[in-house]
Amino acid sequence: MDGILPLWKPKGMTSHDCVIKVRKLFHSKKVGHTGTLDPEVEGVLPICIGQATKIVPFLTDTTKTYIAEVTLGKATDTEDAHGIIIEEKNVKTPLSKQNIENVLQLFRGEINQIPPMYSAVKVNGRKLYEYARANESVERPERTVTIHELEMLEMNDTIFTFKAVCSKGTYIRTLCVDIGKSLGYPAYMSDLIRISTGSIMDKDTVTFTTIENTPERGNLLLPISRGVDHxxxxxxxxxxxxxxxxxxxxxxxxxxxxxxxxxxxxxxxxxxxxxxxxxxxxxxxxxxxxx
CATH class of the missing domain: 2.30.130.10 (PUA domain)
Known part of the structure; x- marks a missing residue:
């Protein structure tokens, strides 16, 4: 069985958990995912099966689209809702959509990011989260990423959402934190959904429930060519x-x-x-x- 499973990754599972489950459901050892999603993030996670594993690096290298929620006034050590609060500042004056739009303009195009300490980026052979859990500090390498599109969606008091189309390697958590800093407040990413990887969209995806209830599971796979149509x-x-x-x-x-x-x-x-x-x-x- 060869092809791309357009999985909708549920919250509560790591990307590797999904790979293990797909191996069992499709009775295949040759299975690989195409871009890690944190356990509490849901969304599009294309999984390559059989011959399709040969295109993993090419599909991983495509643009991704996210819907992110930012909460202003607090910062956490993990830059998301699951960390410890490390900074607080009251948002006394409500921000306008124009305030936020003015700041979003600063983050379109090529930008530099410093990856979060709670990430899998390796420094001196160790993952950053290993340093963080050991309470050790280490200099993090700056990286250049591209934000192709950045669009304000909704706003409610100290919380707003945006859509971002970005290059491989972009940390949306860090983008949320940096946008907050530019607005003058600590911030963290309070929710995240990935709605596309390359040309594979949310409407193309299937859930584990659908997979388990489908006898002919090969019919759920996209052709390998779909993963390299860029x-x-x-x-x-x-x-x-x-x-x-x-x-x-x-x-x-x-x-x-x-x-x-x-x-x-x-x-x-x-x-x-x-x-x-x-x-x-x-x-x-x-x-x-x-x-």
Missing amino acids: LDVLEVDEQTKMKVKNGQKLGIPERVLQTEPFSVMYKNELLAIYRIHPEKKDCIKPVRVFN
Whole structure:
């Protein structure tokens, strides 16, 4: 069984918990998720099964869309609702939507983030949350991420929600905290939902209840090509198809491809993912080949 399971991850499970459960439900050892969601976050978690595990890094690298809720006036050590309050400040004057919109403009485009201490980012071979739990301090590496879209949705007193379309590696918790600081208040992320990963949307997803109640579970899987539809496509003929299936290098295509790497397809069949050869610029080589 090969394909992408568009899972709606429930609250209370880690992404790894979901992988373990999917392995049992689909009787497959080759299962991998495409971007960690914290246990108390729900939403779109595409899970690759069988041959689809070959595209995990490509699907993980796509943009993600979130609906986040920010609470002003308090900060927590984990930057979300499940941490210990470390700072408080009364919000005496209610903020207007225009106040918030003015600040959101500062966070559109490329921004720098310092990942939260309670995260899986590794420093000197240890995850940051391991330092945090041991009450040890460590310098955290700054990273550049891209906020493609940032839209104010609703506001109620000291709580507001926004939609963010962002690049891989963006910490929405940290985005919430930084927006709060720019508004002049401590803040934390009080709720988060992921509504898309790449082109896989919330409307495409299935729950564990649906999976358990579906006898023909293979029918719930999306084709592998859906996970790489953000890559440009090189169409080949039947003769070239066999070369691709055998993992052979090919000559540079006549058409300039817009992404690197790119998909190679025969009719509607995804054959492989190729890239320009790093040493031989006159040919292309396979990165992944699908049997």
